Amino acid sequence: MTIGIYGLGRFGQFWGSLLAKTPARILGYNRSPRAVISSIELVSLEELGRCDCVFLCTAISSMPQVCMTLAPYLAPETLIFDTCSVKIYPTKVMAEKIPLSNPILPLHPMFGPDSANQPDLPLVMCPDPRNNPRSTKLFAAWQQTFTNLGLRVLPMTPEEHDQEAARTQGITHFIGRILGELDLHPSPIGTLGYRKIFEVREQTCNDPWQLFLDLQRYNPYTKSLRAEMDVAFRKLMGTLETLTDDSGE
């Protein structure tokens, strides 16, 4: 069995290192040359397309281009996973641009390089949008593989995922990026709560800026959540402005 990774950025290499715990050979491709960890074997696009399955580990916004680039090299039965942090949009792109013979399983590992040392990490897996006859069997087999890797597989539709992810991952990245704009630092008098928000700041700001933008742009449910945040923020600021300043009393 061969597993291909398309895109060897921070997440792609992390994901490859995790899959290297299976007995499969891990082959990787990156558009531009780059150093990769030893558990991933660098290959050409031709070789990548012949893997039993390929995980797309690229930016959400690059999905159309990536699918079009890869499509001509795909063996007829290669299983395609994406790993995007939104699901409606990439599922639609893959359904359009990947050859019809290839099964597709949209995937979202709800963790990254900075949050992987935890038990029971959730991973969302969506049904094949085109109902390839092989997909049900592949879904079950991969559910088992991921479970063996210590992950908790959550079957979900892309719509369910995006709705839930906007209120969880979306809001977390938004808060983390606001905190990233402030001059904060670890403090000897940091409360437990402060240590938590400081960790969120470090973790989210360590992810690519493109991921943040794409999370907000390609998830149709983040927009209304940002509007809710805006209302909450203004309400709180308004309440505090009405307080008289007694600090110097």
Next chain:
Amino acid sequence: MTIGIYGLGRFGQFWGSLLAKTPARILGYNRSPRAVISSIELVSLEELGRCDCVFLCTAISSMPQVCMTLAPYLAPETLIFDTCSVKIYPTKVMAEKIPLSNPILPLHPMFGPDSANQPDLPLVMCPDPRNNPRSTKLFAAWQQTFTNLGLRVLPMTPEEHDQEAARTQGITHFIGRILGELDLHPSPIGTLGYRKIFEVREQTCNDPWQLFLDLQRYNPYTKSLRAEMDVAFRKLMGTLETLTDDSGE
């Protein structure tokens, strides 16, 4: 040795239960009658004033009233601690309203009932603002007592405390209260980061609303931090508004 607690709200009772681990008798007073934990003995204001020391566990904004109420009942050498989450303002109030013979040690335990099951909890202790001749000795003795209780004592001036607390505790409560305005819930696909911000939301919103307002109102350094937050928030919202909505592409 007798330790008095003035104010038996959520924090006062928690603080009393912690001090009950010392060999001292814990006496408590509350303005209005209320049920208290068994380790605290309810007493009158007269009896409270005769304790070896009294911890004021009341709202920041009530400090002038509390000091004026307690002052007539204080034995000449009773040591006064406050436990407010800001330090400049209550230190000034105590220095003005507590009889000159009583030593004062401004205190801020940087934790509460919801964050106490942690090792090495920080506790800020400030010097006596009036340099009572007994205070140096009392400071050292209490530093040892708190250390024996597993706390990490951080000697600091009120100014140093408030400056640092605005950027740590102040920002944490502000973020927690914004999150409290949103309809969030624990989620099966919650990332590690989401779980952290959700915990911060629960923990800060579990504290009294008055504490939140007082933290923002009586710490002279929170105002500029809120202004920074406002800039960061608007900058981020502005960036996201310029993105075209490709979610339905």
